[in-house]
Amino acid sequence: xxxxxxxxxQVLKFHNNKSSYIKSFNHLGSGSNTSTLTSSPSSxxxxxxxxxxxKANGLASISTTIYPKKRFxxxxxxxxTHPHLLKENELVKHIxxxxxxxxxxxxxxxxxxxxxxxxFTPPEPMMSYDIPWHFRQNTNFYYYSGxxxxxxxxxxxxxxxxxxxxxxxxRERNPARELWDGARCxxxxxxxxxxxxxxxxxxxxxxxxxxxxxTRKCSDKIVYTHLVQWDxxxxxxxxxxxxxxxxxGFLQKPRMTKSASEIEAMxxxxxxxxxxxxxxxxxxxxxxxEYEISAFFEWNVKKRGAQRMSYPPVVANGNNANTxxxxxxxxxxxxxxxxxxxxxxEHWGYTSDITRTFPINGRFTEAQKKIxxxxxxxxKRCIAKCVQGESIDTIHRYSVELIxxxxxxxxxxxxxxxxxxxxxxxxxxxxxxxxxxHDTLDFGYGVxxxxxxxxxxxxxxxxxxxxxxxxxxxxxIAIRVEDDVVIAKMGDSPIVLTKNAPKEIQHIESIMNNx
Numbered sequence: 001x002x003x004x005x006x007x008x009x010q011v012l013k014f015h016n017n018k019s020s021y022i023k024s025f026n027h028l029g030s031g032s033n034t035s036t037l038t039s040s041p042s043s044x045x046x047x048x049x050x051x052x053x054x055k056a057n058g059l060a061s062i063s064t065t066i067y068p069k070k071r072f073x074x075x076x077x078x079x080x081t082h083p084h085l086l087k088e089n090e091l092v093k094h095i096x097x098x099x100x101x102x103x104x105x106x107x108x109x110x111x112x113x114x115x116x117x118x119x120f121t122p123p124e125p126m127m128s129y130d131i132p133w134h135f136r137q138n139t140n141f142y143y144y145s146g147x148x149x150x151x152x153x154x155x156x157x158x159x160x161x162x163x164x165x166x167x168x169x170x171r172e173r174n175p176a177r178e179l180w181d182g183a184r185c186x187x188x189x190x191x192x193x194x195x196x197x198x199x200x201x202x203x204x205x206x207x208x209x210x211x212x213x214x215t216r217k218c219s220d221k222i223v224y225t226h227l228v229q230w231d232x233x234x235x236x237x238x239x240x241x242x243x244x245x246x247x248x249g250f251l252q253k254p255r256m257t258k259s260a261s262e263i264e265a266m267x268x269x270x271x272x273x274x275x276x277x278x279x280x281x282x283x284x285x286x287x288x289x290e291y292e293i294s295a296f297f298e299w300n301v302k303k304r305g306a307q308r309m310s311y312p313p314v315v316a317n318g319n320n321a322n323t324x325x326x327x328x329x330x331x332x333x334x335x336x337x338x339x340x341x342x343x344x345x346e347h348w349g350y351t352s353d354i355t356r357t358f359p360i361n362g363r364f365t366e367a368q369k370k371i372x373x374x375x376x377x378x379x380k381r382c383i384a385k386c387v388q389g390e391s392i393d394t395i396h397r398y399s400v401e402l403i404x405x406x407x408x409x410x411x412x413x414x415x416x417x418x419x420x421x422x423x424x425x426x427x428x429x430x431x432x433x434x435x436x437x438h439d440t441l442d443f444g445y446g447v448x449x450x451x452x453x454x455x456x457x458x459x460x461x462x463x464x465x466x467x468x469x470x471x472x473x474x475x476x477i478a479i480r481v482e483d484d485v486v487i488a489k490m491g492d493s494p495i496v497l498t499k500n501a502p503k504e505i506q507h508i509e510s511i512m513n514n515x
Contacts, residue, residue, distance in 0.1 A: 121138040
């Protein structure tokens with residue numbers, strides 16, 4: 001008969017016919033009348049022991065049952081729970097706790113000792129009555145904390161020119177809610193996992209503890225923050241007479257120049273999206289629906305480890321591509337037409353943004369080649385200009401010069417055509433790229449570029465089907481070629497993060513016809 005459950009070092013009592021003795025059970029030696037126990041380390045399992053009196057030989061027999069130890073979850077992956085995703089020192093992929101601390105210190109360099117910065121992230125938005133959208137953390141909150149749950153507040157107090165004290169208010173652990181929605185971090189874990197000095201629970205949407213902290217720390221009632229929409233919190237701050245100053249620009253500025261680990265993250269994002277473009281080129285054929293191509297691409301990026309798409313993808317057959325942000329994706333792919341595909345993925349908080357234009361049947365027509373070669377030439381020559389001291393504006397002006405030359409050479413701009421280049425190239429050469437697809441929007445395109453900034457280079461030529469001023473062979477053709485580029489030091493070559501996405505005509509045709 002099996003006895004009651006005992007822990008690992010339970011003292012067991014053994015009997016024989018003549019005497020009894022006590023033995024602390026750490027391990028049993030081998031032998032005919034003893035059993036040998038092999039178990040996993042206690043960090044990986046729980047071991048349950050039971051004893052069974054063996055009257056035949058007067059010894060107790062020991063049976064064991066090994067149960068996997070329940071993993072301690074905090075609401076997002078950790079090295080302990082997901083060692084296949086994160087290294088021992090990583091808080092999120094590629095980024096360590098120390099780098100997050102350094103980001104907070106760098107942010108506070110612009111503030112005076114005693115100033116208080118408050119960042120927050122609101123409740124997850126709902127797509128219908130009680131069905132949430134897939135949660136994506138507020139970019140600034142994620143950049144400075146690495147924390148990936150909704151309804152949290154980060155308070156930073158600058159205590160000296162070299163240091164600060166951090167507080168984080170998070171949803172309290174709630175077994176009833178966690179049963180439905182998954183694990184929460186809880187205040188008791190923010191120091192260990194996120195390097196935050198003090199953790200506090202937000203209980204039942206009650207901000208009293210936060211208000212008390214701010215009241216103690218802000219004698220002037222001034223709070224520096226980003227005005228994210230969280231009505232309940234903002235109402236509480238206003239009713240407590242705090243003055244809120246928007247520091248969005250201060251929050252974005254450090255994000256413009258990427259660290260080595262951030263560049264590594266964006267290389268990974270670009271590689272995943274680039275490989276998925278190649279797979280999509282192999283897959284596509286006439287008669288498919290645009291949304292099927294969109295779904296196939298999304299499946300490919302997620303198969304390679306991306307968490308989500310960077311933005312709703314554009315999959316535009318033929319003349320549909322003359323709508324720059326065409327996202328209907330519900331038309332059929334026509335033999336002989338091009339498909340313009342603008343898509344990217346988000347990998348651990350860092351985005352990629354790629355556009356490729358390729359023939360649905362695997363072969364460019366001569367007219368398509370002429371427009372494509374012009375756009376690709378501008379793409380390559382503008383990438384070479386991605387060095388420190390330039391700006392998106394100066395590179396754009398250079399792209400306009402090149403586009404004008406090509407449009408005139410191809411007979412698209414001519415004496416009898418009242419149009420100008422802007423009718424065929426209506427957008428900028430690119431934008432900043434990082435944690436958001438259109439990143440750091442508070443900064444204009446006249447900012448001088450510095451090494452390790454990342455921008456897109458995306459020239460295009462778009463010729464509406466109904467434009468009678470253009471040679472007929474070009475009507476309805478729309479082509480864009482877009483890459484993600486790391487700004488280089490003067491004298492160095494820029495790094496193209498999206499080089500895995502084929503863009504040479506011969507390479508594209510080879511891929512599509514040798515599946």
